[in-house]
Amino acid sequence: MGINELFGSMVFNDAVMREKLPASTYREFKKCCAEGKSLTLDMANTIATTMKDWAIEKGVTHFTHWFQPMTGITAEKHDSFIAPTTNGGVIMEFSGKELIKGEPDASSFPSGGLRATFEARGYTAWDPTSYAFIKDGVLCIPTAFCSYNGEALDKKTPLLRSMEAIDKQTTRLLRILGRKTEHVYPCVGPEQEYFLIDNSVFDKRKDLQYTGRTLFGAKPPKGQELDDHYFGAITPRVVKYMKDLDEELWRLGIFAKTKHNEVAPAQHELAPIFTTTNIACDHNQLTMEIMKKVAYRYGMTCLLHEKPFAGVNGSGKHNNFSLTTNFGHNLFDPGKSVEGSAQFLLFIAAMVSAVDKHQDLLRLCVATAGNDNRLGASEAPPAIISMYLGDELTGILQAVADGRTYSKRAKCNVEIGVHVLPKFAMDTADRNRTSPFAFTGNKFEFRMPGSSQSIAGINIVLNTIVADEIQGIADILEKAEDKNKAITEIIAKTMKEHGRIIFNGNNYSDEWVAEAEKRGLLNLKSTVDALPRLSSDENIALFGRQKVLSETEVRSRTEILIEEYCKLENIEAMTMLDMAKKEILPAVSKYTKHLAETALELRDLGIKTTTQAKQAQKLASLYEAGFEDVQALEKVVTEAHILGMDLKAARYYRDSVVPAMARLRATCDECEMNVAEKYWPFPTYGEILYSVRD
Numbered sequence: 001m002g003i004n005e006l007f008g009s010m011v012f013n014d015a016v017m018r019e020k021l022p023a024s025t026y027r028e029f030k031k032c033c034a035e036g037k038s039l040t041l042d043m044a045n046t047i048a049t050t051m052k053d054w055a056i057e058k059g060v061t062h063f064t065h066w067f068q069p070m071t072g073i074t075a076e077k078h079d080s081f082i083a084p085t086t087n088g089g090v091i092m093e094f095s096g097k098e099l100i101k102g103e104p105d106a107s108s109f110p111s112g113g114l115r116a117t118f119e120a121r122g123y124t125a126w127d128p129t130s131y132a133f134i135k136d137g138v139l140c141i142p143t144a145f146c147s148y149n150g151e152a153l154d155k156k157t158p159l160l161r162s163m164e165a166i167d168k169q170t171t172r173l174l175r176i177l178g179r180k181t182e183h184v185y186p187c188v189g190p191e192q193e194y195f196l197i198d199n200s201v202f203d204k205r206k207d208l209q210y211t212g213r214t215l216f217g218a219k220p221p222k223g224q225e226l227d228d229h230y231f232g233a234i235t236p237r238v239v240k241y242m243k244d245l246d247e248e249l250w251r252l253g254i255f256a257k258t259k260h261n262e263v264a265p266a267q268h269e270l271a272p273i274f275t276t277t278n279i280a281c282d283h284n285q286l287t288m289e290i291m292k293k294v295a296y297r298y299g300m301t302c303l304l305h306e307k308p309f310a311g312v313n314g315s316g317k318h319n320n321f322s323l324t325t326n327f328g329h330n331l332f333d334p335g336k337s338v339e340g341s342a343q344f345l346l347f348i349a350a351m352v353s354a355v356d357k358h359q360d361l362l363r364l365c366v367a368t369a370g371n372d373n374r375l376g377a378s379e380a381p382p383a384i385i386s387m388y389l390g391d392e393l394t395g396i397l398q399a400v401a402d403g404r405t406y407s408k409r410a411k412c413n414v415e416i417g418v419h420v421l422p423k424f425a426m427d428t429a430d431r432n433r434t435s436p437f438a439f440t441g442n443k444f445e446f447r448m449p450g451s452s453q454s455i456a457g458i459n460i461v462l463n464t465i466v467a468d469e470i471q472g473i474a475d476i477l478e479k480a481e482d483k484n485k486a487i488t489e490i491i492a493k494t495m496k497e498h499g500r501i502i503f504n505g506n507n508y509s510d511e512w513v514a515e516a517e518k519r520g521l522l523n524l525k526s527t528v529d530a531l532p533r534l535s536s537d538e539n540i541a542l543f544g545r546q547k548v549l550s551e552t553e554v555r556s557r558t559e560i561l562i563e564e565y566c567k568l569e570n571i572e573a574m575t576m577l578d579m580a581k582k583e584i585l586p587a588v589s590k591y592t593k594h595l596a597e598t599a600l601e602l603r604d605l606g607i608k609t610t611t612q613a614k615q616a617q618k619l620a621s622l623y624e625a626g627f628e629d630v631q632a633l634e635k636v637v638t639e640a641h642i643l644g645m646d647l648k649a650a651r652y653y654r655d656s657v658v659p660a661m662a663r664l665r666a667t668c669d670e671c672e673m674n675v676a677e678k679y680w681p682f683p684t685y686g687e688i689l690y691s692v693r694d
């Protein structure tokens with residue numbers, strides 16, 4: 001099959017609908033989608049039947065409402081199309097009702113208290129803006145997942161609401177500026193990093209199996225210091241994997257585009273072509289799932305964890321964000337035309353103040369137990385939010401703000417329809433790799449998200465804070481008599497009040513941490529510092545104002561995220577205890593015995609040496625230290641269990657359990673370095689990181 005035929009062959013996309021639906025239904029359907037209206041039952045029935053026939057032709061027997069509960073992964077429950085006939089046979093049926101609404105039992109999904117106060121039942125509703133597709137022989141219908149009271153129980157619903165908010169405000173602003181824009185769509189291209197390791201090593205490590213990352217492991221003799229993996233030649237097995245993966249993704253209409261080796265050994269990256277946010281989000285969820293599935297075919301395991309290996313680069317998910325109008329114009333594109341430069345600067349200014357005002361939200365939307373191991377380490381941006389614009393763009397904004405001349409060019413008066421931007425070298429804007437939030441020529445790259453995260457939460461925040469900022473600007477400009485003057489004033493005010501968020505230097509340096517503190521920027525070091533802020537009065541008001549999340553929804557989400565943190569830390573602690581007690585300490589004991597016996601035998605033979613005895617002593621001491629660390633960890637874990645899973649418990653995990661885990665690890669890693677290889681119970685870092693050769 002050629003790529004043209006292959007691409008999207010498993011998707012009930014626009015082309016299929018146009019071809020297969022009655023012309024009038026197709027037209028009506030498009031209209032409903034564009035206007036956000038609901039479908040009539042008649043239309044739903046026609047679409048459902050067409051969809052079913054299309055799927056059956058491809059060998060499909062089941063359908064599912066595919067949704068994105070608060071677990072951050074996707075959920076599906078398969079139903080077959082079969083319906084009994086009177087003569088004891090079956091026919092294949094799929095009604096409009098089944099297409100647009102489902103009623104999965106919601107009681108086992110995290111609801112953050114919504115379940116206690118409201119109905120346990122929830123329902124799924126078709127999101128017609130995202131195409132249905134076939135995965136593993138099942139017709140998947142992308143849906144939103146809500147409680148019967150209409151509260152969102154998923155990540156998709158608020159994402160769609162936030163897209164509506166940004167569309168509404170941005171379109172409004174553009175119209176005030178004299179444009180004919182009808183819609184503005186937030187777009188995202190999420191770059192996905194991942195590790196591939198051989199199943200033979202994965203199968204022997206409980207930590208990888210239970211937590212997706214290693215909880216023990218001494219540094220290998222060779223790590224990433226030679227920088228020989230980044231963009232290096234890809235091994236044949238991984239080449240085959242990537243090809244197969246691309247094809248699987250293309251079948252689902254996912255624009256997998258770029259692939260290469262990353263910095264760490266065994267680390268790779270896949271970047272898709274950007275698309276509308278809700279579709280990008282669906283696609284990224286599918287990409288993660290299929291990455292794992294295809295790896296299995298090649299005897300490999302795909303690790304999506306943010307920090308699978310200590311001392312080795314972790315994996316991020318860069319969220320490239322832009323705003324595109326229905327005419328295809330990217331609002332962050334400085335452009336070459338004489339039009340729109342004031343508009344461009346205005347949107348950049350809006351981003352500057354949105355990011356500065358909502359540092360807490362941007363920080364907390366990437367706050368997870370996994371990402372705590374990554375942010376602030378030397379390969380990832382620190383936990384401090386700042387923004388990179390490049391010296392040139394910063395200079396232009398500042399010049400506009402000061403009413404000064406920028407470089408040798410004319411005075412920077414911003415005027416709608418007049419080009420004031422000196423042609424600045426975009427390349428310089430592309431070079432900074434350390435900023436958490438970087439302008440990269442025509443988009444903003446948010447580099448803090450962790451590789452395993454759903455991008456929904458991140459983009460809910462981005463869309464909401466930008467919508468709110470743009471609403472404020474539109475309010476001002478709507479009333480302004482002299483719009484050019486008002487724009488200049490907005491830029492001046494932004495630079496004065498929020499310019500502190502712009503930092504074009506090295507974010508990984510210690511000086512920056514000190515400098516950021518001087519500037520009064522937030523430094524929310526851990527997940528537990530960040531999460532509670534979601535429910536602050538300001539944030540509840542913000543989400544309410546933009547109609548993205550109600551107060552109940554914000555509070556329940558905060559609860560879910562805090563609970564999730566506790567659960568993950570608990571699983572890690574329990575896994576460590578299990579491995580230390582059942583695998584590591586017994587191995588140390590065994591090797592100590594071997595040394596002690598050797599020492600005795602040597603003595604009996606009259607051979608004078610004390611080395612074995614000394615070594616046995618050292619290991620015996622390490623064993624004791626390890627045993628004490630185990631007991632200390634057990635004690636705090638028990639304490640944590642009593643506290644439960646609220647904020648107090650989360651703080652306790654951070655302050656007592658996580659440090660106890662670190663101590664146990666340090667001792668066990670020391671053991672690893674002193675125990676003979678054949679006694680060590682599971683594969684070491686070296687063996688794991690170089691397990692996929694070809």
Ligand code: ADP
Nearest residue numbers: 187188189190258271272273274320321322443
């Ligand atoms: P780099 O590693 O240099 O950042 P990549 O090519 O790996 O570059 O990734 C860039 C990502 O940004 C891709 O997913 C791409 O589709 C996305 N992207 C490009 N232009 C836009 C845009 N206007 N809006 C959103 N995402 C974009």
Ligand code: MG
Nearest residue numbers: 191318320445
């Ligand atoms: Mg990038």
